[in-house]
Amino acid sequence: MSVTKHLNHIRSKIPAGVRLVAVSKTKPVSDIMEAYQAGQRVFGENKTQDLIAKQPELPEDIEWHFIGHLQTNKVKYLTPFVGMIESVDSLKLLKEINKQAAKNERVVNCLLQFHIASEQTKFGLDLEDASLILESEEYTNMKHIRLCGVMGMATFTDDEEILQMEFSMLRDIFNSLKNKYFSEDESFREISMGMSGDFLLAIEQGSTNVRVGTAIFGERNY
Ligand SMILES: *Cc1c(COP(=O)(O)O)cnc(C)c1O
Numbered sequence: 001m002s003v004t005k006h007l008n009h010i011r012s013k014i015p016a017g018v019r020l021v022a023v024s025k026t027k028p029v030s031d032i033m034e035a036y037q038a039g040q041r042v043f044g045e046n047k048t049q050d051l052i053a054k055q056p057e058l059p060e061d062i063e064w065h066f067i068g069h070l071q072t073n074k075v076k077y078l079t080p081f082v083g084m085i086e087s088v089d090s091l092k093l094l095k096e097i098n099k100q101a102a103k104n105e106r107v108v109n110c111l112l113q114f115h116i117a118s119e120q121t122k123f124g125l126d127l128e129d130a131s132l133i134l135e136s137e138e139y140t141n142m143k144h145i146r147l148c149g150v151m152g153m154a155t156f157t158d159d160e161e162i163l164q165m166e167f168s169m170l171r172d173i174f175n176s177l178k179n180k181y182f183s184e185d186e187s188f189r190e191i192s193m194g195m196s197g198d199f200l201l202a203i204e205q206g207s208t209n210v211r212v213g214t215a216i217f218g219e220r221n222y
Pocket of ligand 1: 153
């Protein structure tokens with residue numbers, strides 16, 4: 001299995017302007033290094049313990065995206081170096097990121113994670129939750145958060161109609177937030193959606209940030 005070959009194949013399908021996050025969860029540092037040597041700089045992990053174990057062993061110019069469910073008591077381990085937290089799903093979490101980022105004298109890039117799948121288990125906000133956060137005095141006063149857009153995970157299915165519907169729902173959510181709260185803010189521009197099985201469909205629906213693991217690194221053994 002060649003990481004480089006698979007990475008180049010995926011890249012050839014992604015248009016300029018769409019960021020590829022190589023999801024390296026469960027994979028060893030050696031696999032990440034191979035992708036790095038092939039020019040990949042943005043990687044995604046979904047567990048804080050794994051990310052903080054791997055990060056010091058790898059080059060400093062890697063942009064790490066955190067894509068998993070994040071507990072508030074783990075935030076402090078990420079804020080010193082994380083490039084983007086894609087999975088913000090509460091005001092409480094945003095407050096903690098802001099607080100820890102302040103200690104690190106950083107502004108941390110974040111995405112709001114939305115619930116778009118039909119499955120009950122996936123985390124995420126709905127539009128009303130997001131409005132409550134964005135209109136709160138607490139959010140308005142945060143100096144160490146940069147909200148860059150939205151993220152979502154579609155239903156685990158190969159039914160293209162369902163996927164299309166969920167991706168377009170996230171794009172509509174992005175557009176309504178953009179118009180209502182971020183029309184003057186150029187940083188708010190990301191729609192993170194699409195994984196190994198559906199990233200082409202997600203790009204058709206407006207994805208700016210695809211998160212691809214298996215198609216680059218192979219199947220995961222948990
Ligand atoms: C694991 C994971 C991915 C990548 O999934 P693949 O199907 O392996 O490409 C993308 N996004 C999130 C949030 C993940 O946890």
